[in-house]
Amino acid sequence: MAEAPRRKARLSPADRRALLEDAARACMARGGIRDFTVDKVAAEAGVSRGLIAHHFGSMDGLLVAVYARMYREWIAAVEAPRPGPTRIAALVEALVSPEIFDHDVLKIWLTLWGEIATNPVLREEHRKLYANYRAAIVAALAEAAAANGRAIDAETVAAAFICLVDGFGVQRCVEPALMTEADARAACWAFLRPHVGG
Amino acid sequence: MAEAPRRKARLSPADRRALLEDAARACMARGGIRDFTVDKVAAEAGVSRGLIAHHFGSMDGLLVAVYARMYREWIAAVEAPRPGPTRIAALVEALVSPEIFDHDVLKIWLTLWGEIATNPVLREEHRKLYANYRAAIVAALAEAAAANGRAIDAETVAAAFICLVDGFGVQRCVEPALMTEADARAACWAFLRPHVGG
DNA sequence: TTCCTTGCTGAACTATCGTATAGTAACACC
DNA sequence: GGTGTTACTATACGATAGTTCAGCAAGGAA
Missing domain, CATH: 1.10.10.60 (Homeodomain-like)
Structure with missing residues (x-):
């Protein structure tokens, strides 16, 4: 190496x-x-x-830097312009794209989550950054629901959607065969459709 | 201590x-x-x-024993008789019950997932045991769908549902305030209703 | 009581952990 | 070309990691 x-x-x-x-x-x-x-x-x-x-x-300093870097690249991939009729469709495509739905990337996230749950410094960093990620999803959901004339609690739907996406990461790390990119895309839409239509 | x-x-x-x-x-x-x-x-x-x-x-031996113990208690809690009109309703109540939707318990699971993704011995143990958990969910889903006269791909829905539930655990470990027991119950039903009715 | 199995202790062992720091040398600047 | 800054190396350090093992003693069997 x-x-x-x-x-x-x-x-x-x-x-x-x-x-x-x-x-x-x-x-x-x-x-x-x-x-x-x-x-x-x-x-x-x-x-x-x-x-x-x-x-x-220190190693803690490097850990925080790694988290910030991961977050930055995650956001960049999520917000990158992608083909898709709506913002929420582009978001889903981003979440199952090779940059994000990658085994190594998800393994690193799983590792970081375990540390966030323990390390106060990392937890604080997470608290600040993750709010933006949440906000982006809330906005995309609200936009899609409004476009289809539906009234939803975007905050609540976003929280559950984030859980679903995080769960993809877990599942892909512990049992990769059971959750492919296509499975994840389908699961996203099965979850989203009742809320935002489409 | x-x-x-x-x-x-x-x-x-x-x-x-x-x-x-x-x-x-x-x-x-x-x-x-x-x-x-x-x-x-x-x-x-x-x-x-x-x-x-x-x-x-060895410590690896203890790790495997801890995983097996966690799994055994998880299954026991999931399959414990609970008030609920249907098997799937009882399952949801189990998943948000204090024994399972507990911060310490979920933190241990998060830790174990991280190890499963790395440790081959633990991964093999997981592969064997998790299949039963999956099967229990598939059965409950199929039963509920049939009772409501719906045809679903129970395997696929179960895989996504497991991701959602795993995601609850992650979220509760990294940002506990954003996912309460009530939130989780509501998210479960928002996910399940389009598939199994009720 | 005596014996024997074995649950259990405690220390030794080597490897590796993260941090601190003195010394080296590459590159920008004058 | 000389000089100063600092990126970088290398080593020492104490703490802690997991494993091994000789020996102690609790408690059932006789």
């Missing part, structure tokens, strides 16, 4: 941080939080152990 | 194993997989470190 011959490549802090975050994610995707260690991440990135503390202060 | 004064209480293997499993679950509920360690579990149970290896061979 590590490109051995190169001696000392000085990168900008931003580049090196991104590289270390990627290495951390690769470790998490492989072995969950148990593989999120100084030795494993440094080896994966092909750098010395000390560099993590240099850039992130 | 440990009842200090008692010197040597010899328990039957079954009793001691159950006690150690309980201690392991308490540790997991508190700090996830990071607190699932020999020192923490032994201290929680008030026994010496060596006892875990004596009864379970």
Whole structure:
């Protein structure tokens, strides 16, 4: 993994941080939080152990950075322009797209959820960021319902929909065969149709 | 936590194993997989470190035992007789009952899912046991649909429903305020009604 | 009571954890 | 080309990880 011959490549802090975050994610995707260690991440990135503390202060700092990075990329994929008649249709397509409905990505989320449930620093970060994700879904739901002349409690429907989507992630990590992309898309629409029509 | 004064209480293997499993679950509920360690579990149970290896061979052995125990109690709670007009109604009430929709219990499940995604031994155990859980839901769904004269693909609906329920667990661990027992019950029925009627 | 099985302890062991820090060297700037 | 900043390496450190094992003692069998 590590490109051995190169001696000392000085990168900008931003580049090196991104590289270390990627290495951390690769470790998490492989072995969950148990593989999120100084030795494993440094080896994966092909750098010395000390560099993590240099850039992130501590492993907790790297963990928060990984969470923020995951969230940023998730939001980018969700909000990326996609073919679809409505915003909610585009959202569903985003959720089952290869960038998001990916085994490694979902495994990292599962790992992070376990840490959020324990780590107060990460929990606070989550509380702030996840609100935006929720708001995006609420808006898409309200828009779709209004377009079809239905009155719904978008907040409530969004909360349940988020559970459904999170559950896809769990299921895909523990028993991948039982939840394919097509299954997930169908399940999304089976859930959404009674609320927003279409 | 440990009842200090008692010197040597010899328990039957079954009793001691159950006690150690309980201690392991308490540790997991508190700090996830990071607190699932020999020192923490032994201290929680008030026994010496060596006892875990004596009864379970290794920490992996204890992990599998904890999973099997969780599954057994889950199934018992799901299949316990409950007031409800139909089997599916009783199932929903079980899923939001205090024994199952409990923060500690769900945190332990979240922890175990993370391990299942990584640990092959645990994954195999999961594969065998979860099939029964799935089958119970499929049966309840098929029965309800038939009673209301509807034709459904019970397997597919069950898979999605399991995702929804797993998602409750995730959400309750990372942001407990957003998913109460009442919310979960309502979300279950909003999901189920279009398929099975009622 | 005596014996024997075995539940249980406690310490030793090696590996690995995260952090701290002194030293090295790459690159921007003058 | 010399100089200063700092990205980066490498090692030491104490804490803690899981496993192994020799020995103690509780409690049923005799």
